[in-house]
Amino acid sequence: MVEPLDTLPTPCLLLDEARLRANAERMRAHLAGLGVTLRPHLKTAKSLEVGRIAMASPTGPATVSTLREAEFFAAGGVRDLIYGVGIAPTKLPRVAAIRAGGTDLAIVLDSLEQAEAVGFHARASGDPVPVLIEVDADGHRSGVAPDDGDTLVAIGRALTEGGAELRGVMLHAGDSYGLRDPEALAAAAEHERLAAVTAAGALRAAGLPCPVVSVGSTPTARFARDLTGITEVRAGVYMLGDLFQAGVGSVAVGDIAVSVLATVIGHQRAKGWIIVDAGWMALSRDRGTARQAVDQGYGLVCDLAGRPYPDLLVTDANQEHGIVAVRAGSDAVLPDLAIGAQIRILPNHACATGAQHDRYHVLDGENRVTAVWPRINGW
Incomplete structure (x- = not known):
């Protein structure tokens, strides 16, 4: 057509495909140069066609922020997803249904109570649902403090002893959205990296697995200079861009x-x-x-x-x-x-x-x- x-x-919503593709390639190349995997966050796009442009392959990896998104992208053939919002126990049956359809859907939590609920679910269902412990990079929102090794280890042990799979840690440097100076943004990215590596180290020192160390926001992804110890970066709004991100400096107005x-x-x-x-x-x-x-x-x-x-x-x-x-x-x-x-x-x-x-x-x-x-x- x-x-x-x-x-x-x-009114209707327009999407400039050339700008979308350029934005996706720019972020992909930047992170490849830093030696990490890009796990695009599809909460902004909410579109299979956009997701296929942003992901490394039609099967993922990707991040979502709702179970509706997880169901939608799983139905579209995406097989590697993180549901990046703290899990409510009542949502575990939906998680199980998505996983039963062949998609490796991992969940996120930051409390012992959640870990115990997930362990109970894992034992009852026989599904060792994979979990990432959310770590608080900057006091912005949710997560365990990166230097609170006791809590991290207690959560990790509750998961593994309960029959779930401890897959690693994840962070989101939300305070980066309030910055503008490139040096301050680079410092925020480094702070996020150090918090992630510190938390991962506490789990490993206790003999617990931590294969995934996941960080990400569009500003810190854009301005990161060193991602040593990080395995993947999650970011999403960079694909489409907006005026807020232009104000941060993550995109130009001409990239939107x-x-x-x-x-x-x-x-x-x-x-x-x-x-x-x-x-x-x-x-x-x-x-x-x-x-x-x-x-x-x-x-x-x-x-x-x-x-x-x-x-x-x-x-x-x-x-x-x-x-x-x-x-x-x-x-x-x-x-x-x-x-x-x-x-x-x-x-x-x-x-x-x-x-x-x-x-x-x-x-x-x-x-x-x-x-x-x-x-x-x-x-």
Whole structure:
């Protein structure tokens, strides 16, 4: 199929395939140069077609953030997955069903209570479900402190004695999202590496297995200089890019592969507003760039070819209405966009914006739609 943009119903989600492929190859080459495996996180993409571009092979490896994603990618032939969110015991039957279908799905936990529940499940089911212990790289969210060897070993022993498989440790340096300076980001990546190696060392010193040492976030993956002792890196948003990651410095605005197509539906000329049919239901409520040096509102506005207008933002959003205006304090001029004209909006957060849509309209190098790739949502 080849379809011009102006025939699409709006709002809808666009994906520039050339930018996607370039982003995937850039990260793959960077990590190959550091001697580690890339395990792409598919929580942003939520698409089998995108996953096949990012993964080393059609069977993986990959990371997911919901069991719905795990089921979807397993049904699509992916056989090596990590479910990267701490396990709730009530979800273990779904994990078992995915594993019974032939996919090696590993789970994550950070407490003795979870480990005991997994051990009980392993004994009852006869399935030695593989587990990674989550380690806290930087106080951002979940995980065992890397120097808390007693807790790490207690969890590891509860797993192995319970009949589960202790596969290793995993970390996510979430505080890296608040950085911008390349040196600070490189330091965060090194801190993450040291935390991972320290935790792995505590398990091994106690005679416990730790074959996998898994780290990753898009900023630390992008700025890592040395990954000695690490076996794999997980990252995801680098594939599509977004304005938040551009604010961090992980991608350039010109690397952002995803955008929302919208149509002009009105004007408030006295206020300097253009009204479009993409509100927060199409763009999401995410305002993460408000905490950065450059606030991008609800998204950066581009022409139909994907070229940003000078200082033109979606400055406010209602459910189905977006308000487009020039950035406060800028001397840029509001473009003359007639009713029915189309724009493209680069998102603050690709994960959040993508979650509003059930498909990608895939663009070729001439901004023509050449395919539609389904996305999945839900848990």
